[in-house]
Amino acid sequence: MKVSALTGKNNxxxxxxxxxxxxxxxxxxxxPMEQVWITNVTMNTAEAHFNEHLTQSTPYGQRLGFGGVTISMCIGLAAEDTAENALMELGMDKIRLKGPLHHGDTLYCYTEVLEKKDANQEDAGIVRFRHYGVNQDDKNIFEGERTVLIKRRSHWGDK
Structure with a gap:
């Protein structure tokens, strides 16, 4: 089986x-399990991620999601469309956590194509994306740019 049979045809x-x-x-x-586990594993001591009693007395009123998880989830939600034919992740930049993500919130992601350019190899090109994460109320909670080296169909796709 060709590798191209395992990935999308339009990315x-x-x-x-x-x-x-x-x-x-x-x-x-x-x-909550995802959030608290990673907070504990990374030894993040910000109690707003894991102390429900404490956060009830804050303006947020409930535990906050860990920003690293918010970023990872949004990039993951975008990956099937933007990086399924990637050869390499080249970088992330301009990461902004724009608002809180609480335990139990739902994250949705959008992507804008910012730039395309040739790479130093003929079988791939470089694409720069801007990813947006919004919660169930359509409030923007994440924004960041990501640069990916992506296969060219002319070299990797079905002929």
Whole structure:
């Protein structure tokens, strides 16, 4: 079986157009277990992530999601459309957590194609994306840019 049979047919370098915006198909509800586990594993001592009693007396009123999980979830939700034919992640930049994500909130992600350019290899090109994460109330809670080296259909796709 060819590798190209395992990935999408419309997300090679040639398929991306600067200015296009995609709404990714799936959303993800933030489970408290995911949030508290990663907070504990990374030894993050910010109690707003794991102390329900404390956060009830704050303006947020409930525990906050860990920003690292918010970022990872949004990039993950976008990956099928933007990086399924990636050869390499080249960078992330301009990461902004724009608002709180609480335990039990649902995250949705959108992506805008910002730039396309040739790479130093003929079988791939470089695409820069801006990812947006919004909650179930359509409030923007995450924004960041990501640069990916993506296969060219002309070299990797079905001939």
């Amino acid at each position: 090679y370098f040639e398929d991306f157009t600067v200015g296009d915006v995609m709404k990714h198909a799936r959303g993800k509800t933030v489970e």
